[in-house]
Amino acid sequence: MATTEGNYYVPEQSKLPLLASIGMFVTVFGASSWMSGIVSSPLVFFVSLFIFVAVLLQPPRKVTIAAGVVLFLLVSAGSDALSSVLVGPLVFGVGGLMFAATIWSWFSIVISENIAGLNSPQLKRSYVWGMGWFIFSEVMFFAAFFGALFYVRTLALPWLAGEGDGVHNPLLWPGFEAHWPLMETPDMAASGDAAEVRGPDQAMSLSQAGSLFTWLPFWNTLILLSSSVTVHFAHSALLKGERKPFNVWLGATIVLAVVFLFLQAYEYYEAYALMGLTLQSGIYGSTFFMLTGFHGAHVLLGTIMLLVMWLRSVLKGHFKKDDHFGFEATSWYWHFVDVVWVILFLAVYIFG
Amino acid sequence: MAHGPAKGISRWLFTTNHKDIGSMYLWFSFAMFLVGGLFALVVRAELFEPGMQIVDPNFFNQMTTMHGLIMVFGAIMPAFVGLANWMLPMMIGAPDMALPRMNNWSFWILPFAFFMLLSTLFMEGGGPNFGWTFYAPLSTTFAPPSVTFFIFSVHIMGISSIMGAINIIATILNMRAPGMTLMKMPLFVWTWLITAYLLIAVMPVLAGVVTMMLMDIHFGTSFFDAAGGGDPVLFQHIFWFFGHPEVYIMILPAFGIVSAIIPTFARKPLFGYSSMVYATASIAFLSFIVWAHHMFTVGMPIAGELFFMYATMLIAVPTGVKVFNWVATMFKGAMTFETPMLFAIGFVVLFTIGGLSGLMLAIAPADFQYHDTYFVVAHFHYVLVPGALFSIIAAVYYWLPKWSGRMYSEILGKTHFWVAFVGLNLTFFPMHFAGLAGMPRRIPDYHMMFANWNMISSVGAFLFAGAQLLFLYIIVTTIIKGRKATDRVWENSEGLEWTVPSPAPYHTFSTPPEVK
């Protein structure tokens, strides 16, 4: 697909990459010290913050150096006091804000460049490639978790129960039987009431539901599938240049997405409060929550993306018949989330 | 259209220029290479003779772990990305990478990620001490608390790699000059295209497995705990599903580099271009179905052992094709042996040795004796040091005149090669013997029957390290005061990058060149 266009577009220098990196770093650094309970040196946080602000404002060099030295001395002096205030969640939150703000302005800049007509068809194709392969990387992320589910169900559990090459394992887990959903963990089979890793009281799968129509995941599937259809209608409307139907269909998609998220949250509430099904409920709980949880997180992200697209269209009149990749990328992402759900619905709920 | 480089530090911090970013990647990877090398020297110093002399076993484990992590993720991979940044746009006739801002983002994540990883060494309980392969449950239930920092630094390194790979794919598929069809692309471009696909396919899997670790550690899930129905071996399957393609990520671009250098100095076109492309693609495909050959001793069913053994042996075929093609390129050429060529030939010879020991390791029954011994350590250092690393060094000597406009000193370059060559063989060849004689890897102390081999290895390691300091000196002096290089640089150099002045202009091609 070699191009025949004339000049290429190369953007000016940009502060965004460095700011985004600092934001990302502070976020994960905060998350790590939050989870691990390791109190990190306040210096790390303040130096990051300082670079962030200095890059953002670019004060004269002398001011920067002076401020840097003062900050360094102050933080070093108050290190102990600061480290009791600067707990992980706080660092995590500040980093998250830095990151989110950077990404926000990044997208704003890209959008305004496009509106200003700076983006060549070639660059637009690069965005298309970029989004496509980003979605592929997401597919592989889910593949790891689906792979884990498959491995556990078809190999690890039967082995633990003494099948095939696991013939001696009953010495360790007497009485354990491989069933899915796994209600009785090997630990429970071996140590009874003393078991530390316990299975759920009730599982979420179809086999344990009363009927299809009172079964939440069924409705969730319907909702998510129809949202894929509505977003497609929105796209068709846009391709015909019809603004109003586009807004309506996109709005409908968002409503469906929010309902899905709400029902998913309700399902989690039921799992924790009524069904004794938690992250700690053995491998069933682990795989159930990791798969549905990461899917849910992606739905949330997709919903935010859809919402932004809707607001751009409604408030700013963005997107043209022949130039709307922001929306198109979002709709791809939405279809991807939908496809993952279908697989998940089959693997986790129907045959789960 | 952006203009020349900005002044001062902001040129580097805010750059969107592929050459600047490429340089930063290369310098960063060199810094990491020295840090990782330092850790290796701690290991080799402790292993100089039997007995515990220098470090505590726990710190020893941190050193082996960090050495591996830093060299793989901090030195080799970023160095290849740096070369890709510098060379891909020039080779395909583009002004820059497809997504220049994201390009800089991919880079700037790395210093932070490695700062975070290295900072764990100073935390309570020490840094990661569970090996670079971090097998659960040693890396989960039994890990030091700093493991969480390790997990998140792997996450953001992965994000960096994925963005870098997406950028490379978009560049290659979308930015080629008119007439630059796929089958006209230099092999370095081809190998990087395939590498980028591997990266996108497996880095998310690594992210997935470290996420499972995180959940097992902090949220009570049972992925790697049999008591809850999980399996520690599950970790290994997922890790090596990432890990095996990962080792090809570290060697495929090297194939591309060597395929550029050998024809230049043999004054003869590369033999079997298209078979090279197909061989690369086959290796990449096979890399997805051989992962469990790292796990022959975990107690897989025999069907699994046989499948992974056969699939692994098959890799020898396309790899062999590559070596034969390089030899055929040299055959009846008119060779000269400048520094890049020396490193390239060193690559072919020593990589082949590493490949042959790999073939021995593929034989599952024999692997029951080789597995987790120094024989394995010797094998993968033979493919990574004279493999990946030599190709990177060769690339630097080969293209440095184009980058800096200055020529390095051939005498110093050759000295660097010979010292490095002797050093690395002294270091890694005896490891074959120590391993076969029964020395397990990752032990801080050993029986006297392994003493002589280890002493030779340690001496070689320090020699090799010295050679790399010479390398640093050569690069710095070349950039500062090397004599002017011509545009063509080498007598028989082929490719778009040699058609532009030396040093290459800040934006190489503002209008696409015509490729015939």
Next chain:
Amino acid sequence: MLMKAKRLTALLLAPVVLMMSHQALAEEGGRWSYNMPEGVTPVSQTIYGLHMQMFWWCVAIAVVVFGIMFYSMIRHRKSRGVKPANFHESTTLEIIWTAIPLVILIIMAIPATKGLIQIYDAEEAELDIMVTGYQWRWRYDYLDDDVSFFSNLSTPREQIQGLEPKGPHYLLEVDEPLVIPVDTKVRFLLTAADVIHSWWVPDLGVKKDTIPGFINESWALVTEPGTYRGQCAELCGRDHGFMPIVVEVLPKEEYEEWLAAKREEAEAIRALTEQTFTFDELYDRGRDVYNRWCVACHQGDGQGVPGTFPGLIGGISVGPVEGHLDVVVNGVRGTTMQAFGSQLSEVDIAAVITYERNAWGNNMGDMVQPIDVFNFKQDN
């Protein structure tokens, strides 16, 4: 220093000397071991054969490839004034050098497959031994004979720290070796209590990972009595390098005698639980137990390793006895402190606690009797 320098020079010259005389090899003893042992089981011999066969194939391939390569490097150099040829493609050649390696691979795969099938056939074993990896020791349970014991590294710390000359089996010696009869198919059931270890004895041709929660299977039929040594082959934490394996292979009658003695010994230890000991007896026994079981983490001076392994001076050692018993018997979940209740006998637990409460200036003056431990275990 001078000694080292001398040895180093000798060492660098050694390969040359080595090539000149096989005598040197013999004199240097095991210092130059360079190949896989042929071993003493059918499996280890199969593996050795495969290994050598593979090795010679690789040598042959290398000779051909490097031969052509070096030939052209010498003959086809510009300095000899050669003109480069221009050929760069030959489908025939590509097919040939795809096909020949394939054939070689098939030739290699056949014996490899046979070997694998042989190794995987653990049927009809006459003796089952459960091998359990612990951080950092091995436990052996003779499943049909009610005999069970731990096997710890017995190399003194002084040798490791270089304060004493190293013995001939430095780091490859244990307090209680695994004992098996000769000419008997012994099946090993391998598992682990904490992290993954790997049980490896080169002479037996057995290397199998021990996975916590799973039991792997392997087997050996040793044809020659003798002592065979190996090591843990999977990184398992701090003392991964310090948990060797020693297998003693005895003629069948001697094995039976050993088994009987072992059973009596177990009886005797059980009897000790009933007995009351003096402080000194407990303290001395406790020091031995400590040096075998606890010293790796908590260190000889009881200081521990800051941030990783807690020290035993003050703290728990001067707290209530019940708390001390609880930690030693039940371990501390989520840490490397194991539950020693199932690993040590009552008398050893009593002794080591008594020792810890009175060593390194703890001077509590109290002691714990085996029966206290027994009662504690009953209650908890």
